[in-house]
Amino acid sequence: MSSNKLGLDPALVHRARALAAKAGRPVVDMARSHTTVSVERAVLRLAGVTGADPDGIPWVNRLVDAVRNDVGLGHGVALPVFHALAEHGLDPTAAELTLLAQKAAAGSVRFDLPTGKAVTAAKKASRRQVAAGIKQIDRNRADRDRMIKRYGDPKQRPWIYLIVATGDIYEDIPQAQAAARAGADVIAVIRSTGQSLLDYVPEGATREGFAGTYATQENFRLMRAALDESSKELGRYVRLTNYASGLCMPEIATLAGLQRLDMMLNDSMYGILFRDINPIRTFVDQRFSRQIHARAGIIINTGEDNYLTTADAVEAAHTVTVSQLLNEYFAHEAGLADWQLGLGHAFEINPELPESFRLELAHALLARELFPEAPLKWMPPTKHMTGDVFRGNLLDGFFNLVGALTGQGILLVGMMTEAVVTPWLSDRDIALQNVRYVLGAAGNLHEDFVPAPDGFIQRRAHQVLDEAIDLLEKIEDDTLLNAIADGTFGIMKRPAHRGKGLDGVAKHDDGYYNPATEILEAPAKEEQQ
Amino acid sequence: MKTVIRPYGDTTGDGMTQVSFTLPLPHDKKAEGAALQLAAKMGLEPAMLVHAKQMGDGFTFFVIYGSVRHLVELDKVVVVERDFPLLTAKEVNTVVKQKMRRKLSVVGACIGTDAHTVGIDAILNLKGIAGEKGLEYYRELKVVNLGAQITVPELVAAAKAEKADAVLVSQVVTQRDAHLHNTREMSAAFREALPADKRPLLIVGGPRFDELMTGELGVDRIFGRGTTPREVASYLVHALITEKAERKKAVAA
Numbered sequence: 001m002s003s004n005k006l007g008l009d010p011a012l013v014h015r016a017r018a019l020a021a022k023a024g025r026p027v028v029d030m031a032r033s034h035t036t037v038s039v040e041r042a043v044l045r046l047a048g049v050t051g052a053d054p055d056g057i058p059w060v061n062r063l064v065d066a067v068r069n070d071v072g073l074g075h076g077v078a079l080p081v082f083h084a085l086a087e088h089g090l091d092p093t094a095a096e097l098t099l100l101a102q103k104a105a106a107g108s109v110r111f112d113l114p115t116g117k118a119v120t121a122a123k124k125a126s127r128r129q130v131a132a133g134i135k136q137i138d139r140n141r142a143d144r145d146r147m148i149k150r151y152g153d154p155k156q157r158p159w160i161y162l163i164v165a166t167g168d169i170y171e172d173i174p175q176a177q178a179a180a181r182a183g184a185d186v187i188a189v190i191r192s193t194g195q196s197l198l199d200y201v202p203e204g205a206t207r208e209g210f211a212g213t214y215a216t217q218e219n220f221r222l223m224r225a226a227l228d229e230s231s232k233e234l235g236r237y238v239r240l241t242n243y244a245s246g247l248c249m250p251e252i253a254t255l256a257g258l259q260r261l262d263m264m265l266n267d268s269m270y271g272i273l274f275r276d277i278n279p280i281r282t283f284v285d286q287r288f289s290r291q292i293h294a295r296a297g298i299i300i301n302t303g304e305d306n307y308l309t310t311a312d313a314v315e316a317a318h319t320v321t322v323s324q325l326l327n328e329y330f331a332h333e334a335g336l337a338d339w340q341l342g343l344g345h346a347f348e349i350n351p352e353l354p355e356s357f358r359l360e361l362a363h364a365l366l367a368r369e370l371f372p373e374a375p376l377k378w379m380p381p382t383k384h385m386t387g388d389v390f391r392g393n394l395l396d397g398f399f400n401l402v403g404a405l406t407g408q409g410i411l412l413v414g415m416m417t418e419a420v421v422t423p424w425l426s427d428r429d430i431a432l433q434n435v436r437y438v439l440g441a442a443g444n445l446h447e448d449f450v451p452a453p454d455g456f457i458q459r460r461a462h463q464v465l466d467e468a469i470d471l472l473e474k475i476e477d478d479t480l481l482n483a484i485a486d487g488t489f490g491i492m493k494r495p496a497h498r499g500k501g502l503d504g505v506a507k508h509d510d511g512y513y514n515p516a517t518e519i520l521e522a523p524a525k526e527e528q529q
Numbered sequence: 530m531k532t533v534i535r536p537y538g539d540t541t542g543d544g545m546t547q548v549s550f551t552l553p554l555p556h557d558k559k560a561e562g563a564a565l566q567l568a569a570k571m572g573l574e575p576a577m578l579v580h581a582k583q584m585g586d587g588f589t590f591f592v593i594y595g596s597v598r599h600l601v602e603l604d605k606v607v608v609v610e611r612d613f614p615l616l617t618a619k620e621v622n623t624v625v626k627q628k629m630r631r632k633l634s635v636v637g638a639c640i641g642t643d644a645h646t647v648g649i650d651a652i653l654n655l656k657g658i659a660g661e662k663g664l665e666y667y668r669e670l671k672v673v674n675l676g677a678q679i680t681v682p683e684l685v686a687a688a689k690a691e692k693a694d695a696v697l698v699s700q701v702v703t704q705r706d707a708h709l710h711n712t713r714e715m716s717a718a719f720r721e722a723l724p725a726d727k728r729p730l731l732i733v734g735g736p737r738f739d740e741l742m743t744g745e746l747g748v749d750r751i752f753g754r755g756t757t758p759r760e761v762a763s764y765l766v767h768a769l770i771t772e773k774a775e776r777k778k779a780v781a782a
Contacts, residue, residue: 426590
């Protein structure tokens with residue numbers, strides 16, 4: 001699709017990418033030399049530790065906390081945990097690992113770092129056990145491929161992405177199935193507000209949530225099974241989305257891989273900017289979660305739309321481009337392929353602004369042309385939805401039209417009742433009718449739509465790219481962490497030594513071992529050799 | 530002024546009203562009859578069913594136009610009218626500077642699990658809303674915006690640390706009356722932490738609040754949908770400076 005409708009200078013595009021890589025590199029180095037409690041808990045989840053104590057605190061949390069108390073996190077949990085298994089005469093199985101966690105929580109196990117031959121033994125045992133979890137992720141990926149082959153992908157692009165959010169998984173399921181029947185290709189189950197700041201993943205099927213449903217392994221399983229039924233019924237594979245963000249990002253990514261979720265929201269900076277999560281914690285967690293997503297064949301969705309809800313969508317247009325370039329760099333580094341990059345952008349320009357629609361077109365097309373192979377995620381208006389539902393429906397129609405004109409990959413269906421209520425059944429039906437009308441009437445208009453050379457749209461796109469390059473140059477001089485601290489993105493100021501979850505970060509000590517990272521990075525290493 | 534009015538379609542007094550709703554029924558004649566029965570019970574008579582569309586298996590969406598028989602009695606309408614003068618930014622700054630002789634300290638936050646800062650940001654951020662600059666723009670106001678998902682203890686601590694004259698809390702997204710619980714929790718925490726004369730002015734805002742509930746929620750003022758930064762700034766001056774001065778005068782006299 002690399003058509004160059006905007007007449008972009010390839011040298012400039014190349015320069016923008018090179019600058020993003022330069023800005024991102026130090027962050028990757030930092031991520032490679034640190035671990036977090038959530039990364040370590042994800043390792044234990046891959047090794048098969050499940051369940052929670054009577055207070056609902058997962059055994060992975062209890063085990064990681066116990067290890068951290070005794071020997072710190074700097075060596076990772078794999079070595080002390082698998083060493084302790086051997087010392088206590090337990091087998092390196094999922095069941096006995098969970099038993100060890102229970103003993104550790106009761107205070108009857110003390111953890112030590114193995115030495116000498118015991119290191120090799122603990123490495124080998126942990127790697128074998130974690131490999132079983134990764135194998136499950138591989139099997140799920142193969143299952144998905146098989147089902148897509150059998151049932152097929154959606155017939156049209158963009159894929160139609162719809163949200164359900166009742167708080168009760170057993171209400172969500174019929175709603176999701178109804179949405180799929182009504183035309184949704186992708187179902188996202190919004191999480192309960194506040195989950196991003198929980199430092200553990202709740203367990204089991206949940207029926208209570210605030211403005212959303214908790215992400216749990218069991219909820220994932222239930223919803224995926226329901227959508228498998230829908231896929232069979234409808235003759236197209238219906239994808240399931242959730243949120244790998246917040247303090248448990250690596251674990252939720254892992255659970256998504258283990259339960260065959262298909263897309264995950266996974267932005268590189270969202271948690272930092274909008275949830276005040278510590279920047280280092282976020283980047284470390286993000287790299288691991290993206291490695292899992294890469295392996296699981298999951299499409300990530302990035303959150304650039306959010307910048308435009310806090311900053312002005314025209315003034316801050318270039319910060320979206322910069323963030324997309326950074327997200328692309330971090331994603332590639334973690335092993336994600338272009339087809340897995342649902343880079344985000346949004347229709348958030350004030351509709352009262354003259355030429356707002358042309359500006360939207362310019363921005364959307366710029367993203368399309370910069371990332372020709374990525375299934376861009378096009379997000380509907382929220383900031384300028386006023387409660388006037390009639391005007392809102394018109395605005396959503398224009399949003400849909402931009403999506404059709406610029407060949408977007410994933411279209412999040414806009415609701416005319418945005419900012420009024422969580423969508424009603426009828427709101428969703430009206431919104432889908434809007435999408436169907438626009439895609440039916442103008443779905444292939446992108447074939448005909450070529451902006452006039454040096455016209456308004458081309459000039460605007462060039463301006464945004466230039467501003468993005470200027471900003472990337474500044475970030476490179478100042479470092480990305482400082483740029484985030486200074487409020488460059490979304491006006492939020494987030495210094496690297498502040499924010500939630502910093503106490504769960506540890507620098508690697510000599511001899512740090514993480515069997516999951518070792519396995520996930522293995523193919524990349526072989527390629528390099 | 531006429532004290533009794535009816536909705537206006539295209540003729541005075543026609544009472545014309547449009548409503549839409551969903552019934553959990555498949556679309557058939559009976560469902561349409563059911564929709565018209567509901568319309569009649571809502572006071573729409575005669576009613577025209579102009580649109581009906583089945584959604585999924587067991588639901589139908591209706592649009593109904595009809596003349597509503599209810600009358601609006603204007604003399605019985607109760608609202609919170611603005612009971613303070615609307616000042617410009619310049620006037621606010623001048624009053625604060627002359628009467629307080631220090632900066633007026635404002636602390637704002639979204640409390641509870643609500644992550645939607647649009648409300649507090651519109652009021653506080655320099656950028657403001659609808660072309661009107663936020664409180665950060667006011668030279669004589671010192672504004673700290675704590676952002677989203679702030680706990681009540683964090684808010685109280687920040688208000689103490691900043692010696693806040695006023696605390697602004699915004700609640701946008703809410704379920705099961707979380708905005709009311711959060712607000713009560715907040716006002717109780719301030720009552721507990723500080724004596725009455727040291728307590729900052731407590732202001733909450735958001736589209737779901739009823740502006741008449743100040744007493745019940747234990748706050749000084751509630752601002753609803755469409756409030757502008759200028760109104761809030763004017764209220765701060767009114768409550769913290771003008772009213773206080775008047776009370777002092779009354780005591781002295």
